Amino acid sequence: MANNIVQNVNKWEREIAPSHYMLRVDSFSKLTTMLLKGGLHYFKSKSFDASGYKWNFLVYPSGDLKTNSMGHISVLVCIEDTTSLPKSWAKYADLKFFIYDQVRQKYSIFQVGGASNLPDFHSLKTELGISNLVSRAVFDDAANGYLVDDKCVFGVEVFLLDSKFAEERFNMFVEVDKTFTWKISNYSKLGSEVHNSYEFPAASFKWLLSLYPLGNGKSRGKHLSLFLKLLVDEKITCPKLLVHFILRVRNQKSEKHREYPCCYSFVPGSSESWGWPTFMRLNELRNLSNGFMVDDCIIIEAYLVSWVRDIAPSHYVLRIESFSNLTNMLSGGETQYFQSKVFEASGYKWIFYQGRPIKNMNTV
CATH class of the missing domain: 2.60.210.10 (Apoptosis, Tumor Necrosis Factor Receptor Associated Protein 2; Chain A)
Incomplete structure (x- = not known):
């Protein structure tokens, strides 16, 4: 898959869960070990619906090798079947990734591109994400709330901005x-x-x-x-x-x-x-x-x-x-x-x- 990582990220918190997809991991260490033994560097979700299209969520527990992000959590979303779209299709997205803070009981939100520079999906760029979501040192520290008792929760929202306005x-x-x-x-x-x-x-x-x-x-x-x-x-x-x-x-x-x-x-x-x-x-x-x-x-x-x-x-x-x-x-x-x-x-x-x-x- 083509690599399209965005580094410009806005971060804030909210109590409301993500609207489109959530991944609950009961043993993050076992998931990481299974992926390494299987020769994989990422976990790929089942398909989920958002904004009229189907998507996959990808998480790299130890970072994406293609972007030299070792020692970090990397995340991506990928749009599925695009054969029905025209050749010159393009979709601007309000894309957010989530990690649940189990200590403060809030979701940390990471918005791709920031509020004023929304990224776009197109025929040559079917996936987008964040290479350095958080460092493993921050993620692994239970005091930060992301990984507690080896449990964690990820999420994603994908809102496409179609120009169908009144x-x-x-x-x-x-x-x-x-x-x-x-x-x-x-x-x-x-x-x-x-x-x-x-x-x-x-x-x-x-x-x-x-x-x-x-x-x-x-x-x-x-x-x-x-x-x-x-x-x-x-x-x-x-x-x-x-x-x-x-x-x-x-x-x-x-x-x-x-x-x-x-x-x-x-x-x-x-x-x-x-x-x-x-x-x-x-x-x-x-x-x-x-x-x-x-x-x-x-x-x-x-x-x-x-x-x-x-x-x-x-x-x-x-x-x-x-x-x-x-x-x-x-x-x-x-x-x-x-x-x-x-x-x-x-x-x-x-x-x-x-x-x-x-x-x-x-x-x-």
């Missing part, structure tokens, strides 16, 4: 500058049910407002709840719209309106709305001296400032064509962070965002 790309920033005004009469007679405005267009999309006169959920009886909704339209082909908007209740006696800005990612085709369940306290709204309610009438506005269209779509990549525009949009909203669409990784669903969400903002 991706979003923002490159159509559109200034909307559209205000929708909704005048609601006989407010005191509306009751607790949700009330929807009529549809209104803005920048080729249709929207509506949802109002809960007596609050929604935990805010019932205490607040006015207000939400903006993007309506379903089969003509919409983009998976998401990042929208900067402002919702307000107008003050009919002064310019001291109650308003909140937001920058939120709407997903066309979903039934989700976005806004505030605690938009405004009812006692503040009903106090006629405040100017929000006049002759049992209130005025609600939705101001759509701008939007950016997601035209695209190992896990998630966000490509931004104009970082300054995105920053300006977010700074104009109260959330001050971007939240991605849901993407899958390691069998679970995730969301990428940076920042601190507003406590009283929610979806319905």
Whole structure:
């Protein structure tokens, strides 16, 4: 077999066992003796599965002669049958070897190549490893925990980095500058049910407002709840719209309106709305001296400032064509962070965002 030993190694500890393969040796001295008598310098494991491929783990109890590593433990992993792969195949790997510290009850981890220089397997390099994992002097000293009562445990993890990631790309920033005004009469007679405005267009999309006169959920009886909704339209082909908007209740006696800005990612085709369940306290709204309610009438506005269209779509990549525009949009909203669409990784669903969400903002 070709020899491909990596010397750049990162080391740390953890309590979690290796994910892909473990070798428990009840008598390391007997294993070493058997290998020497059989003319072998290494032990080769049975095949194990990792990242969609089959592998073998090799351990050299006294070091790999080909790398002049005598007096050390040497380890390797080898990818098995590669005949189904194309001739120019290459797989970058996050490769880690483990030795269990029986004294501290932790695993010593040795990462091949380090965190910033991941090694790659290819047709001319089907095995990778570490020639000087630990010296035999360190390994044999029971105080170090690796070999206790002639027992030891090795392990390996092989995570291949395939470029099958979810991706979003923002490159159509559109200034909307559209205000929708909704005048609601006989407010005191509306009751607790949700009330929807009529549809209104803005920048080729249709929207509506949802109002809960007596609050929604935990805010019932205490607040006015207000939400903006993007309506379903089969003509919409983009998976998401990042929208900067402002919702307000107008003050009919002064310019001291109650308003909140937001920058939120709407997903066309979903039934989700976005806004505030605690938009405004009812006692503040009903106090006629405040100017929000006049002759049992209130005025609600939705101001759509701008939007950016997601035209695209190992896990998630966000490509931004104009970082300054995105920053300006977010700074104009109260959330001050971007939240991605849901993407899958390691069998679970995730969301990428940076920042601190507003406590009283929610979806319905």
